[in-house]
Amino acid sequence: MNATSEKESAFKIVSNQLTEAIAAPKCHKCGCLHKTVEALSGTEAGKNELAPSLAKARSVFVPKQYDCLGCPVCYPAIAANAFVEAYPEVGAGLDLCPTEEPDARPGWPPLPGDFYVVRYGAPVAVCTLNSEALAVSLANRKPDGLAIVGTMHTENLGIERAIKNVLANPHIRFLLLCGEDTQQAVGHLPGQSLECLFRNGVDERGRINGARGRRPVLKNVSPEETRAFLNQVELVSLIGEQDEEILIERIDAVSERNPGTYAQPFAEAPVKRIQAADPTRLTLDKAGYFVIYPERRTKKLVVEHYTNQGMLDCMIEGDSTGALYAEAIERNLVTRLDHAAYLGRELARAEQSLLQGNPFVQDAAPGALLPISPKSPAETGSECGCSATQEGYCQ
Numbered sequence: 001m002n003a004t005s006e007k008e009s010a011f012k013i014v015s016n017q018l019t020e021a022i023a024a025p026k027c028h029k030c031g032c033l034h035k036t037v038e039a040l041s042g043t044e045a046g047k048n049e050l051a052p053s054l055a056k057a058r059s060v061f062v063p064k065q066y067d068c069l070g071c072p073v074c075y076p077a078i079a080a081n082a083f084v085e086a087y088p089e090v091g092a093g094l095d096l097c098p099t100e101e102p103d104a105r106p107g108w109p110p111l112p113g114d115f116y117v118v119r120y121g122a123p124v125a126v127c128t129l130n131s132e133a134l135a136v137s138l139a140n141r142k143p144d145g146l147a148i149v150g151t152m153h154t155e156n157l158g159i160e161r162a163i164k165n166v167l168a169n170p171h172i173r174f175l176l177l178c179g180e181d182t183q184q185a186v187g188h189l190p191g192q193s194l195e196c197l198f199r200n201g202v203d204e205r206g207r208i209n210g211a212r213g214r215r216p217v218l219k220n221v222s223p224e225e226t227r228a229f230l231n232q233v234e235l236v237s238l239i240g241e242q243d244e245e246i247l248i249e250r251i252d253a254v255s256e257r258n259p260g261t262y263a264q265p266f267a268e269a270p271v272k273r274i275q276a277a278d279p280t281r282l283t284l285d286k287a288g289y290f291v292i293y294p295e296r297r298t299k300k301l302v303v304e305h306y307t308n309q310g311m312l313d314c315m316i317e318g319d320s321t322g323a324l325y326a327e328a329i330e331r332n333l334v335t336r337l338d339h340a341a342y343l344g345r346e347l348a349r350a351e352q353s354l355l356q357g358n359p360f361v362q363d364a365a366p367g368a369l370l371p372i373s374p375k376s377p378a379e380t381g382s383e384c385g386c387s388a389t390q391e392g393y394c395q
């Protein structure tokens with residue numbers, strides 16, 4: 001094929017693929033389409049032969065909702081690849097993938113992504129690459145050592161987000177790679193790129209040495225961040241592995257040799273551990289108080305609700321803690337969060353007692369009781385302002 005017909009053929013592919021993207025609403029809000037159209041519009045061909053197709057594509061844009069969906073067939077990616085093949089010199093300088101850094105959020109993980117947070121204080125982050133169902137299954141299984149599990153579709157933004165989110169949690173000491181690496185029309189290879197990052201590092205422009213992906217350049221992380229990431233975590237590469245049991249075994253195995261919280265965190269952890277202390281004060285719930293017990297004859301949990309004047313006004317029975325507290329809340333028998341927590345705690349104890357046949361004694365709520373409206377002991381008949389005489393029933 002001569003150069004002219006090669007270019008004509010490329011224009012045809014670009015136009016056809018843009019037509020496909022125009023017909024697919026998912027593409028209208030995708031960074032891949034936005035970025036490709038913007039990049040091609042700046043070229044000579046984009047201002048001439050391709051101008052009508054690019055204008056049509058621009059007319060369906062809606063504000064971007066995601067950078068890249070990682071679709072098995074990506075129309076703008078095919079268009080961009082055809083263009084780059086026909087115009088290699090121009091194509092090399094084009095910014096064809098979305099590379100903006102998303103805004104960090106308070107808390108952890110600071111950057112959004114396709115992941116499931118399991119436990120902040122656990123040591124293993126798992127990246128299932130292009131295997132979304134695997135990420136969901138592992139998140140549902142919640143192995144003890146698992147901190148976070150998610151997919152990764154691109155070797156630029158995907159790796160950058162992984163770096164920033166890991167640096168924000170010094171508990172994470174291992175990164176387990178598994179699932180299918182992305183080898184689609186998009187041409188991204190995040191798994192291979194991550195392996196190269198750990199093996200070879202980056203060059204002075206942030207390009208991952210040896211990475212074969214479409215755009216393995218880390219623009220939004222500094223060399224210091226990359227170094228800190230490589231120091232903080234150990235890579236465990238099982239690319240291609242999709243067997244949940246094998247992966248959970250591996251998570252358990254690496255957790256066993258968890259070296260502990262990283263001693264030189266790159267940034268201050270966005271989530272701190274707060275030392276909790278027992279409450280010292282207890283405020284009476286104006287809705288009344290509960291008497292909770294397991295009824296062995298019927299094998300039910302029972303809650304009796306009393307007004308603060310000592311009148312029984314409601315009795316609820318059920319099979320589980322959840323059923324009873326949901327009913328109590330539905331009936332507005334709890335108006336304070338500490339009272340709700342107390343009810344849940346005592347119900348759970350009563351349920352255990354029912355299941356195991358152990359004796360049950362309702363505990364008093366912690367803290368010294370403060371009445372909601374001061375009444376004298378003479379009026380109420382008790383120290384705390386309610387008419388109950390048994391300490392455990394005062395909350």
Ligand code: SF4
Pocket residue numbers: 021024026027030031032033068069070071073074075076077
């Ligand atoms: S990844 Fe490609 S095909 Fe998928 S929504 Fe984005 S632009 Fe469309």
